Amino acid sequence: MDGIRANIMNTTPFISHHLTSRGHNLVLDAPKIMAILNCTPDSFFDGGRHATIQAAAKQGLDLLDKGAHILDIGGQSTRPGASHVGVAEEWNRIGGVIEEILLHKPDTWISVDTFHAEVAQRALQAGAAMINDVSSGTMDPSMFAVVAENKVPLVLMHMQGTPETMQHEPRYENVVDDVYYWLEKRVKAALSAGIHDVIVDVGFGFGKTLEHNYALLASLNSFHALHVPVMAGVSRKSMIWKALNGTPESALNGTTALHAWALEGGAHLLRVHDVVEAKETVALHAMLRPRRP
Numbered sequence: 001m002d003g004i005r006a007n008i009m010n011t012t013p014f015i016s017h018h019l020t021s022r023g024h025n026l027v028l029d030a031p032k033i034m035a036i037l038n039c040t041p042d043s044f045f046d047g048g049r050h051a052t053i054q055a056a057a058k059q060g061l062d063l064l065d066k067g068a069h070i071l072d073i074g075g076q077s078t079r080p081g082a083s084h085v086g087v088a089e090e091w092n093r094i095g096g097v098i099e100e101i102l103l104h105k106p107d108t109w110i111s112v113d114t115f116h117a118e119v120a121q122r123a124l125q126a127g128a129a130m131i132n133d134v135s136s137g138t139m140d141p142s143m144f145a146v147v148a149e150n151k152v153p154l155v156l157m158h159m160q161g162t163p164e165t166m167q168h169e170p171r172y173e174n175v176v177d178d179v180y181y182w183l184e185k186r187v188k189a190a191l192s193a194g195i196h197d198v199i200v201d202v203g204f205g206f207g208k209t210l211e212h213n214y215a216l217l218a219s220l221n222s223f224h225a226l227h228v229p230v231m232a233g234v235s236r237k238s239m240i241w242k243a244l245n246g247t248p249e250s251a252l253n254g255t256t257a258l259h260a261w262a263l264e265g266g267a268h269l270l271r272v273h274d275v276v277e278a279k280e281t282v283a284l285h286a287m288l289r290p291r292r293p
Helices: 053-065 087-104 117-125 143-150 175-192 210-218 220-226 252-264 275-288
Strands: 017-021 024-028 032-038 070-074 109-113 130-133 154-157 198-201 230-232 269-272
Touching (some): 032 275, 053 070, 053 087, 070 087, 087 109, 109 117, 117 130, 117 143, 143 154, 143 175, 175 198, 175 220, 210 220, 210 252, 252 269, 269 275
Parallel strands (some): 130 154, 154 198, 198 230, 230 269
Antiparallel strands (some): 017 024
């Protein structure tokens, strides 16, 4: 890893990838925007804002109109200290939203943010295109089989502990090496299970201190050695507003700054609350680092 990290955050060449979901391709020839749609009452930034199916679907369609490439829908909060709501409640929160969005925009790439294999199966049957599992298949051992059977991509994220416990004094020998080697094992396990497309997420804020988070951001390009797309999820997180003595509501400017640094580290996907600002960051970074055809 020391050799891998030797060129940290210099001009990281953008490595093209493509995702396939049931024969449909999403080409990652430039960074793409994954917009967050929380259908929960207790998410750290926008919990409760989209309390009905109609309100959530309207917000999702608005995010797509603003230019999101993927819509990430979640019905289970994973903020620090969040408790599990169970499969039935989680599906009750998101099922109708998926249906309503696809009714209006049937070609939408919908990602479902869940660690329950049964919720993933229902969502994929309803037309979702991919799964985003914060536990990387460790909280429900049936997840890999569901994703492989449906031939869709899977986001593997690193988390130390569980949402209830992850911020209770997280510790690492070397956070970059530890997260890298953990994700490497999960990527190999997913591929061995028959999953054809995997994306990795280092899990900013999931069992990390402020120092851990910034060490991972500074070394983001190290994770290209896994030979899969890299997603960065920093939007309005405490690594921004705690460092600036602010709040999630005041963290948009800091989010934009960290998005630029994530792009400098070669991020393929930005998972965001604010689509327009993220798109502008991608566009300006492309001017700074033009990609070769």
